[in-house]
Amino acid sequence: MTARILKLTLIVALLGVIFSRPLSAANTIDVERRAALNGTNFGLAVRFDGVSNRSTYVMDETPDAESTYGFRVRLKRKNVDVPLGKRVDFLKAKGAGNVLLLRAGIFRNAVGNYKGWVGVRLANGRLREFRFHLNKSDTLLEVLWSSASAPGGHDGTIVVSVNGVEKLNVSNLTRVDAVESVQLGALRGTTRLDNIAGGKYFLDEFESFRTLAP
Numbered sequence: 001m002t003a004r005i006l007k008l009t010l011i012v013a014l015l016g017v018i019f020s021r022p023l024s025a026a027n028t029i030d031v032e033r034r035a036a037l038n039g040t041n042f043g044l045a046v047r048f049d050g051v052s053n054r055s056t057y058v059m060d061e062t063p064d065a066e067s068t069y070g071f072r073v074r075l076k077r078k079n080v081d082v083p084l085g086k087r088v089d090f091l092k093a094k095g096a097g098n099v100l101l102l103r104a105g106i107f108r109n110a111v112g113n114y115k116g117w118v119g120v121r122l123a124n125g126r127l128r129e130f131r132f133h134l135n136k137s138d139t140l141l142e143v144l145w146s147s148a149s150a151p152g153g154h155d156g157t158i159v160v161s162v163n164g165v166e167k168l169n170v171s172n173l174t175r176v177d178a179v180e181s182v183q184l185g186a187l188r189g190t191t192r193l194d195n196i197a198g199g200k201y202f203l204d205e206f207e208s209f210r211t212l213a214p
Contacts, residue, residue: 026052027186027193035202037074037138043204046090046186048080053194057185060208069093069102069179070144070209075116077134080199082108087117087189088196090203093145095177102145102179105189106201107131117189118143118168120158123175132162138202139163144211148176182208 026049035043044058063069075090082088089105100121107117116134118141119127132139140163148156156173159166184206186193 027054027056029056029058029185035076035204037076037202037204038140040204043074043202044185045200045202046080047200048088048186048193048196048198050196050198051194053188053192055183055185055187055193057183057187060182060184060206061180063093063179063181063208065096065178065180066210067147067149067178068145068210070142070211071182071207072140072142072209073104073184073206074138074140074202074204075106075134076138076202076204077106077114078200078202080106080201081197082106082114083191083195084108084112085110086191086195088191088193089187089189090184090201092183092187093179094181094183096180099177101175101177102143103127103187103189104141104143105187106134107189116141116162118160120145120170120173121175121177122173123148128158128170130160130168132160132167135163138204140205144209145179146173147178148174151176 032045035045087105087107091104093102105117107115115131118130142161144159146157154172160168
């Protein structure tokens with residue numbers, strides 16, 4: 001049975017306008033019907049103005065030292081203008097001490113094509129990366145991560161599925177850690193947010209799990 005930690009759709013629809021946007025930020029998150037994907041009523045519209053470098057996000061603090069953590073989210077890239085060869089993140093999962101364990105974003109390659117992107121923190125501190133095609137309509141991203149069971153172990157895993165099709169399955173991760181919180185919105189990746197010329201993307205149907213079993 002699926003062990004859901006949080007389904008954010010309704011909470012964001014009710015409370016997102018109150019807490020999702022710092023008053024001094026020019027990059028914004030708005031709860032809008034036009035951002036609804038896959039027949040939902042509301043979604044998150046994440047907008048950039050090309051001026052502010054402030055990250056703007058909603059926070060999921062319901063994870064409780066999760067050694068196995070999964071999420072799913074629908075993403076639609078509208079017209080966000082990321083510099084060539086750079087990435088903006090829309091999700092970051094963190095452990096104790098604010099250590100980044102998982103992140104997902106939108107990457108623009110050297111010839112201008114946009115890709116989805118997932119990164120997982122390895123035991124040596126480096127990121128293992130995976131890129132995937134973004135549909136013109138919307139893309140369903142599902143990620144399930146599991147920590148190694150003990151120092152020196154090689155049984156940590158990450159599984160990435162895109163639109164219901166498994167694209168990555170790694171089963172020899174050695175990092176021992178646990179997810180404590182997740183940020184969703186406009187987050188710095190490999191470029192300052194004020195380097196993004198403008199535009200927006202939509203996020204919807206975010207859910208987090210202790211498993212991704214049906």
